[in-house]
Amino acid sequence: MVLWENLQAVLAQRGVAGFGVTTAAPFPEMAARLEDAVASGRSAGLPFTFGDPATAADIRVSFPWASRLVVVATSYLPAAGSPGAGVPGRARIARFATRDHYRPLREALEAVAGLLTAAGHRAAVVSDDHRLVDRAAAVRAGVGWPGKSTLVLVPGAGPWVLLGSVVTDAELPVSEPMRRTCGTCVACLPACPTGAIVAPGMLDARRCLAAVLQSAGWIPLELRAAVGDRLYGCDDCLEACPPGDRALATATAEQGSVDVSRLLAMDDATLRAEFPHFYVPRNSGRWLRRNCLVVLGNTGGAAAIGVLAGYAGHRDSMLRGHAVWALGRIDDPRGRGVLTRVAASDPDAAVVAEAATALAGTLTG
Ligand code: B12
Ligand code: SF4
Ligand code: SF4
Numbered sequence: 001m002v003l004w005e006n007l008q009a010v011l012a013q014r015g016v017a018g019f020g021v022t023t024a025a026p027f028p029e030m031a032a033r034l035e036d037a038v039a040s041g042r043s044a045g046l047p048f049t050f051g052d053p054a055t056a057a058d059i060r061v062s063f064p065w066a067s068r069l070v071v072v073a074t075s076y077l078p079a080a081g082s083p084g085a086g087v088p089g090r091a092r093i094a095r096f097a098t099r100d101h102y103r104p105l106r107e108a109l110e111a112v113a114g115l116l117t118a119a120g121h122r123a124a125v126v127s128d129d130h131r132l133v134d135r136a137a138a139v140r141a142g143v144g145w146p147g148k149s150t151l152v153l154v155p156g157a158g159p160w161v162l163l164g165s166v167v168t169d170a171e172l173p174v175s176e177p178m179r180r181t182c183g184t185c186v187a188c189l190p191a192c193p194t195g196a197i198v199a200p201g202m203l204d205a206r207r208c209l210a211a212v213l214q215s216a217g218w219i220p221l222e223l224r225a226a227v228g229d230r231l232y233g234c235d236d237c238l239e240a241c242p243p244g245d246r247a248l249a250t251a252t253a254e255q256g257s258v259d260v261s262r263l264l265a266m267d268d269a270t271l272r273a274e275f276p277h278f279y280v281p282r283n284s285g286r287w288l289r290r291n292c293l294v295v296l297g298n299t300g301g302a303a304a305i306g307v308l309a310g311y312a313g314h315r316d317s318m319l320r321g322h323a324v325w326a327l328g329r330i331d332d333p334r335g336r337g338v339l340t341r342v343a344a345s346d347p348d349a350a351v352v353a354e355a356a357t358a359l360a361g362t363l364t365g
Contacts, residue, residue: 001173003116003119003170003172004173006115007070007112007115007116007172010111010112010115011072011108011111014074014104014111016072016074016108017074017075017161018072018144018154018157018161019071019072019073019141019143020070020071020138020141020142021068021069021141021172021173021174021175022068022069022137022140022142022175023068023069023174024063024066024067024068024069024167026058026059026060027057027058027133027136027137027140028057029136030056030133030136031054031056031057031058034049034050035053037050041206042202042203042204042205043205044205044206044211044215046211046215047130049130049132052130055130056132057136059126059131061131062126063124063167065169066168067169068167068169068170068171068174069132069137069167069168070116070141070165070172071137071143071163071164071165072105072108072112072143072165072166073138073144073152073154073157073161073162073163074101074105074161075154075156075157075160075161075247076095076096076101076160076161076162077160077247077251078247078252078253079101080095080096080099080101080255080256081095081098081251081253081254081255081256082248082251082252082255082256083254083255083256083257085229086228086229086299087229087257087299088299088303089259089260089261089299089301089303089304090229090257090259090260091229091258091263091295092229092230092256093231093233093256093257094210094230094232094233094256095160095233095235095238095255096162097233097256097277098255098256099277100276100277102127102128102162105163105164106127106164109125109127109164109165110125113125113166113168116168116170119170121168121170122168122169123166123168124166124167125164125165125166125167126164126165126167127162127163127165132165134164134165135151135152135163137165138152138154138163139177139178140177141174141175141177142175142177142178143163144178145180147159147182147188147241148182148185148186148188148189148197148200149197149237150197150202151237153182153241153243156246156247158241158243158244158245158246158247158248159237159238159241159244160238160244160247182200187240187242188237188241191240192236192237193209193228193236194207194209194226195207196208196209197237209223209226209227209230209234210233210234213230213231213232213233213234213287214233214279214281214287215281215287216281216282216287217318218290218318218321218322218350219290219291219294221325221357224294224298224325225298225329227294227295230291231258231260231263231288231291231292231295232288232291260295260296260300260304263288263289263292264289264292264293264307264311266285267285268284268286269285271285271288272285272288275288286316286318286319289319290318290319290322293308293311293319293322293323293326294322294325294326296308296326297322297325297327297328297330298326300326300330301330302332304326304330305327305332305334308323308326308330308338309323309334309338311323312324312327312339312342317346317347317351320348320351324338324339324342324351324354324355325354325358327339329358329361336359339355339358339359340359343355343356
């Protein structure tokens with residue numbers, strides 16, 4: 001089939017990590033898994049595919065003419081580099097988000113869609129979209145195997161890939177799912193700092209730092225220390241994954257490390273403009289500031305007291321609450337002075353409670 005050979009040639013030319021074709025048949029087990037994640041709370045109230053499992057598990061709901069999914073994986077290594085971990089006053093961005101790494105994927109998918117439409121077929125690009133569970137499509141198309149971390153692992157690239165599909169009515173030849181599995185490896189489970197991989201192939205997003213850092217609200221108290229120096233996303237279960245070791249070793253350029261105090265000095269608009277590709281609720285910078293404050297509490301040390309004391313007087317009570325928590329993490333008399341004042345006079349009961357807890361922590365610990 002000339003069309004299929006042309007598609008393969010285009011994808012090979014673009015250096016994609018993997019590709020395959022599956023039918024547009026539904027993924028009934030995905031609907032059940034999504035519904036179960038919502039009912040049990042493991043979806044953490046996230047929207048995306050969880051919002052409408054029946055649609056996410058059946059591509060024909062959105063594209064009734066669909067016959068095939070051409071599934072593509074692109075690796076974001078070595079391009080995404082590696083941030084230095086644990087540098088005081090600096091925060092890490094997970095590699096998938098150091099810049100818009102979806103761009104090469106989108107371009108490859110657009111190229112496939114272009115060839116299909118030029119040949120008279122219908123084609124639509126779907127990636128990171130509520131209308132398809134990308135990993136399920138990748139597994140059935142034989143692009144990779146389902147890892148115990150829930151990530152799809154692609155030979156040569158491991159988990160360091162982004163996934164997308166072209167929906168088409170072209171009856172392309174279908175590929176077989178991979179036989180490879182994780183085998184006896186379980187490295188990702190203990191590597192997760194919060195125990196979010198509750199069973200092989202099952203994630204509790206309430207505890208996953210990638211979800212926590214991109215969600216609205218106060219970061220649960222019991223997870224704040226585990227946030228460590230992460231600003232956005234988390235790579236621990238990927239870094240622990242042996243099939244990705246070789247790809248990771250190529251990611252040597254220093255990237256994804258940012259100065260937290262610089263970010264905290266920015267206004268909302270500037271902060272959002274700095275990271276246009278981040279997904280944060282209502283596109284608001286306040287959630288990134290919240291994450292910055294937690295990072296400063298975890299790694300900033302005495303040098304962070306001035307910035308945190310300023311935020312303890314911020315007009316946004318959610319930010320004041322996180323600033324006082326952070327002050328409580330740093331053993332410093334100036335910080336204790338601020339906490340005593342906040343505990344005595346903040347107008348918001350939640351902030352007063354944070355300050356009292358923080359004060360108890362610094363006085364006893
Ligand atoms: C919601 C979401 C999240 C949520 C929840 C993730 C989750 N595991 O469910 C949060 C915010 C936590 C998240 C985090 C991340 N995400 Co995300 N996310 C999504 C999104 C939008 C939907 C995922 C979804 O539907 N999950 C629901 C469950 C039911 O399905 P699943 O985990 O995707 O599929 C697996 C399981 O169902 C399992 N499975 C299937 N049948 C069965 C049966 C049994 C019995 C068991 C046990 C398992 C099992 O196999 C499937 C394949 O592994 C997709 C994009 C999309 N539209 O698909 C991206 C996506 C999954 N995310 C992606 C990425 C890159 C990440 C992060 C690595 C980002 C980071 N560095 O911080 C982390 C990884 C965390 C992790 N361990 O998964 C990539 C994954 C690429 C890959 N190699 O797999 C995707 C596909 C985006 C994309 N288009 O590339 N993500
Ligand atoms: S992304 Fe981080 S917090 Fe989420 S499952 Fe992986 S290691 Fe755990
Ligand atoms: S760390 Fe091991 S068990 Fe976890 S996804 Fe990677 S290969 Fe599979």
